[in-house]
Amino acid sequence: MISSSIRAVQREGRLADQAYSRIVQIIKSENLDVGDRLPSESQLALTFGMSRTVVREALIRLAADGITEARRGAGSFVKRRPSERLSEHMALDDLSATLGSYEVRFVVETEAARLAAMRRSPEQMHVIERAWEDLRKALLSNGPAHLEDLALHRAIAEATANPAFVSTFDHMNAEVERIMRAGVDISRSRPPDAIGAMLTEHEMIVDAIRLQDADGAALAMRWHLMLGRRRLMP
């Protein structure tokens, strides 16, 4: 099977991904505290049997995640101790991690819907309507609708006119995508009655935002997310 071998390669991932995990592991196992210095890039490269370039890539991502910080001439230092991040134990319990992320999603997206209803400009409302139309078509044709769903939710986050909401929304979804990339296929076939439900739920949200009904939008979004979680774990 070609596909399985491909998946096996992807499972290993890029070398930089391995380096990322191994550095996190070093911080944990060596019990490095905040402010402690990591081994140098060259030393890590030697230890891992990789080039310095690859180790550097991993360190750049670690820095972007706020876990380490590089000081030129001095070295890389631990800035935050890596906690149990989703990206790590995704192999263990993908589903529970996805469900756990709903707790954050609840509060963030509910508030986003409320603010969107209050502040949406005509242009942003137009973007939401178009995303809603795309999602409707995708659902009615019974095809995959995950991307369209994501686009609608993101359009709502944009309508808050607060970049912090969009940024947080992207971050949440990036975590989920990392899980899906690890092999879990969330966009599995839906039971037929779920299509009608998802249509209704999203319509309620869009309607409320159109009418600038803040409480209604928040309620509809919360309702939609609750049902969505139940669809994942009946």
Next chain:
Amino acid sequence: MISSSIRAVQREGRLADQAYSRIVQIIKSENLDVGDRLPSESQLALTFGMSRTVVREALIRLAADGITEARRGAGSFVKRRPSERLSEHMALDDLSATLGSYEVRFVVETEAARLAAMRRSPEQMHVIERAWEDLRKALLSNGPAHLEDLALHRAIAEATANPAFVSTFDHMNAEVERIMRAGVDISRSRPPDAIGAMLTEHEMIVDAIRLQDADGAALAMRWHLMLGRRRLMP
């Protein structure tokens, strides 16, 4: 002045930071849509007058932020259109961006405090108590207390036993740190009466979590954040 020249260099930032911004600018100005291909690494390096290594660094961070996606052999593609992110217009209105992030912080941290009160283990409570003690000392000695404040809030996020909360919390603070790194000093001197207020506010939160009073913890956290915002923008 040595310091000013150093700051000037830092202001320019690393080349990779410039590359990051310029690529974002390309996506926006060229109006690249989701799925469109970016110029190749070599081409970008030529355009920017930098090495391919540096451009690669920027693309890695863009991929980590979920904006682009690299496909080996094919190129890098736009995955999400970069919205008005904090990291971009930080030069324009740092303060308003910080204030805007409070809207997200409100809902996330309030819910985190509620869940922490419900779920905190004895070990996690111990961590919170120790962080609280550190913050108390820092505040009473009238020194900088920003790191200690951050540590306490993060300990509360950890006590939710939900990695998604910690991850989201880190993400929010990473944005703020990027702003601060750009030159804005938030940890300016406090008015003396603010110290007592901050002591009381945090004590209320920690007490509620200790007593496993979910509503109390949520209320105390919300109150603390509201006052914090007012301290920033009286």
Next chain:
DNA sequence: GGGCTTGAACTTGTTGGACAGGTTGTATTA
């Protein structure tokens, strides 16, 4: 002509080496 194979051109992933510029700790000197 239509469908398939082949291959060239291009792209990202990875390696190794090199140098510039900054930091740190030590040893030497005044």
Next chain:
DNA sequence: TAATACAACCTGTCCAACAAGTTCAAGCCC
């Protein structure tokens, strides 16, 4: 002893090269 100078080390950046994967079109076979 205290200040200085130096050597070792580290990150940031550049370059050249190859491996591995994708794309697309020319060309071949049926």
